[in-house]
Amino acid sequence: MLNKTRLVARYTAGERMNHWFVAMTFILLALSGLALFHPFFFFLTNLFGGGPWTRILHPFIGVVMFVSFLSLVVKFWSNNFITRADLEWQKHLGEILANTATDLPEVGKYNIGQKYLFWALVVIIPTLVLTGFVIWRPYFAAFFPIPVIRVAVLVHSVAAFIAISAIIVHIYAAIWTSGSIRAMTRGTVSAAWAKHHHAAWYKKVTEENKL
Amino acid sequence: MALQTLDIQRRSATTTPSPDVRQNLQTIEVAKLIDVSKCIGCKACQSACMEWNDVRDEIGVNVGVYDNPPDLTADSWTVMRFSEVEVEKDKLEWLIRKDGCMHCADPGCLKACPSPGAIIQYSNGIVDFQEEHCIGCGYCIAGCPFNVPRISKKDNKAYKCTLCSDRVGVGMEPACVKSCPTGALVFGSKEDMIGHATGRIVDLKERGYANAGLYDPQGVGGTHVMYVLQHADQPELYHGLPKNPSISVMVSLWKGVTKPLMSLGLGFVALAGFFHFIKVGPSKEDESEHESEPH
Numbered sequence: 001m002l003n004k005t006r007l008v009a010r011y012t013a014g015e016r017m018n019h020w021f022v023a024m025t026f027i028l029l030a031l032s033g034l035a036l037f038h039p040f041f042f043f044l045t046n047l048f049g050g051g052p053w054t055r056i057l058h059p060f061i062g063v064v065m066f067v068s069f070l071s072l073v074v075k076f077w078s079n080n081f082i083t084r085a086d087l088e089w090q091k092h093l094g095e096i097l098a099n100t101a102t103d104l105p106e107v108g109k110y111n112i113g114q115k116y117l118f119w120a121l122v123v124i125i126p127t128l129v130l131t132g133f134v135i136w137r138p139y140f141a142a143f144f145p146i147p148v149i150r151v152a153v154l155v156h157s158v159a160a161f162i163a164i165s166a167i168i169v170h171i172y173a174a175i176w177t178s179g180s181i182r183a184m185t186r187g188t189v190s191a192a193w194a195k196h197h198h199a200a201w202y203k204k205v206t207e208e209n210k211l
Numbered sequence: 212m213a214l215q216t217l218d219i220q221r222r223s224a225t226t227t228p229s230p231d232v233r234q235n236l237q238t239i240e241v242a243k244l245i246d247v248s249k250c251i252g253c254k255a256c257q258s259a260c261m262e263w264n265d266v267r268d269e270i271g272v273n274v275g276v277y278d279n280p281p282d283l284t285a286d287s288w289t290v291m292r293f294s295e296v297e298v299e300k301d302k303l304e305w306l307i308r309k310d311g312c313m314h315c316a317d318p319g320c321l322k323a324c325p326s327p328g329a330i331i332q333y334s335n336g337i338v339d340f341q342e343e344h345c346i347g348c349g350y351c352i353a354g355c356p357f358n359v360p361r362i363s364k365k366d367n368k369a370y371k372c373t374l375c376s377d378r379v380g381v382g383m384e385p386a387c388v389k390s391c392p393t394g395a396l397v398f399g400s401k402e403d404m405i406g407h408a409t410g411r412i413v414d415l416k417e418r419g420y421a422n423a424g425l426y427d428p429q430g431v432g433g434t435h436v437m438y439v440l441q442h443a444d445q446p447e448l449y450h451g452l453p454k455n456p457s458i459s460v461m462v463s464l465w466k467g468v469t470k471p472l473m474s475l476g477l478g479f480v481a482l483a484g485f486f487h488f489i490k491v492g493p494s495k496e497d498e499s500e501h502e503s504e505p506h
Contacts, residue, residue: 036325036348038474039224051326051346052367099491137349138367149353150461157465161473165480172484178493196496 007188008205010109016184018072025065030164032058037157059136066129073122079109080119085200086112106199117170124163131156221332223324238334242401243374243385244408245309246439247449248415248423249395252277252291252307256387256396260289263375263386283310285363288372289387292450298442308438308449309387309396312359312372314338316432319458320371322466323354336401336435337376342368354466356431356456374435404437411439430457 011019032054035044048054085105090112095101110118134144134152141149174180179193194202218238219229261267268286271279277293289311296304318338321330329344330351340351340360347367351360360369375385383389384398397407408425415423424443427433438452446452 034474034477036346038470039226039325039327040474042224042325042327045346051344055346055348096494097487097491099494135349135353137347138362138364141349141352146353146358147459147461149349150459150465153350153353154461154465154469157469157473161469161476164477168477168480168484172481172487176484176488176494178495190496192496197494 006191008191008194008202009187010183010189010194011187013187015072015075016187018068018075019184021068022065022072025061025068026163026167028061029058029065030160030167032061033160034164037160055137059132062129062132066125069121069125073118076118080115082112082115083108086115106203107197107201108204109198109201111197113169113173117166120166121163124159124166127159128156128163131159218334219331220334221321222328223321223330224327233334240336240401241374241379241398241435242336242404243314243388243436244397244404244439245436246395246397246408246411247306247308248411248420248439248441249393250291250307250309251393251395252293252305253392254279254291255390255392256309257287257289257291259386259390260372261287263378264288264373266370283359283361283371285361285365285368285370288312288370294448294450296448298445298448304441306441306449308452310359310450312338312374312436313357313428313431314372314374314435315356316434317458319354319356319431319462320351320360320369321354322458323350323462325350333376335379337374337379338435339373339376340369340371342366342370345369354458354462356453356458372436401433401435401437408437408439415439415441426452428453428456430455 031044032048034041035048035054036042036058042051045051045054048057085107088105089096089107092101092104096104131152133140135141135149135156144152174184177197179190180197183189191202194205218233221229266286266288268280268284271281273279274281278290280287280290283290289309292308292310294306294308296306298304314337316336318330318332320340321332321338324330325348326344326346329341329346330338331341332338345368347362347369349362349369351369352358352362360371362369375383375387378385388396388398397404399407405425405427412423412425420441422442422444424440426438426440426443426446438446438449440446440449440452442448446454
């Protein structure tokens with residue numbers, strides 16, 4: 001190629017490492033959690049050294065994920081407030097999903113789908129941590145009455161279902177929107193990608209660079 | 212202990228049928244009948260349980276009541292519960308109930324257990340924990356309507372009364388029944404035990420216990436440990452024996468509806484993504500939007 005595509009920085013090395021650390025712990029939690037959720041998935045306990053090891057490891061990985069997730073939340077918080085333009089953009093969702101959208105409102109660093117994911121996880125991950133402590137044996141469950149444990153285990157499984165579904169959508173969206181994954185692996189995206197998917201953000205970063 | 216694989220009716224976390232060839236021969240359902248009105252609280256049954264099952268609890272301290280140990284533990288699978296009540300004013304009654312696993316026909320522990328085969332139900336009705344498959348999650352504790360299973364602090368496995376499944380399997384009665392000096396404990400087919408209880412209830416009614424009756428709660432499909440109670444209308448008097456026990460709605464929702472629906476849901480979400488891609492292809496910026504850096 002004669003011309004190098006112009007690149008725009010999207011994520012710092014710290015943000016990338018933090019994201020992937022959360023991602024790895026999330027995958028481990030999803031696999032070990034599903035293993036204890038339905039017999040269909042019980043074979044996944046083999047990935048963790050058997051049933052008892054799965055039961056032992058899951059909550060500890062959960063605490064590690066929670067801490068690293070908090071650090072990611074602090075980094076991404078300010079870019080995730082939903083704006084009027086986002087809501088306008090959302091009205092075109094059908095066309096966007098069909099790859100037929102034109103003249104969309106300009107989107108900031110994140111579109112409303114990404115923002116929904118962010119806020120969903122901000123609510124759900126602490127829910128998983130709190131309910132997780134209530135059912136954590138042998139250390140904490142004994143401090144809670146059995147009716148509370150029953151509610152916690154149900155809420156935990158529903159919350160986990162929402163979180164895993166949301167993450168499947170997140171992963172798919174990254175694959176579907178070509179040119180996105182390099183943002184989290186290399187830290188940069190092409191200028192064309194930025195202009196097309198996040199025009200308002202593109203303008204902001206290019207103006208900042210001019211100053 | 213699974214002495215007879217062919218006599219296993221249900222196992223935990225298993226969605227396919229158990230071996231079923233013997234279904235026409237129908238094993239007789241067994242039951243232990245605990246006649247509270249005949250119990251003198253001697254705790255011979257507790258000792259026999261420890262002896263037969265070779266479990267020894269820690270020596271505790273007196274907590275001011277006769278209950279010793281004060282609660283069921285992983286090493287004490289049965290405990291005598293002493294309740295001092297006045298059903299009629301100024302007429303003290305000392306109700307002594309032998310607490311332990313009720314061996315429900317519809318066991319909440321088995322329903323909640325995530326580990327295949329860690330909890331099994333024999334065709335004779337006995338519900339048994341297979342500790343070598345237990346992962347120590349404690350879901351059985353959440354599932355049980357009677358607060359019976361206990362996780363051992365030594366090995367993080369769940370334990371409870373086995374109804375001496377090893378003895379019953381070779382034609383003997385449970386160790387507690389064998390040891391009872393007053394005949395408060397009897398063991399046999401569930402049918403015979405209901406018959407025996409009926410006679411006892413008639414007797415108790417004649418002696419002035421108008422509300423005497425059998426405790427065989429139908430909310431859990433009936434139990435394979437039953438009580439004759441002097442005050443069957445108020446089972447709560449007997450150290451909080453639940454009046455209408457059933458598997459909690461929370462547990463039913465968790466293990467009944469959400470378990471299959473959410474598993475399918477996750478598969479659906481993943482498939483929806485895949486087919487969306489196959490249908491519309493990637494979301495791409497236009498070629499015209501690509502700028503080139505100046506040379």
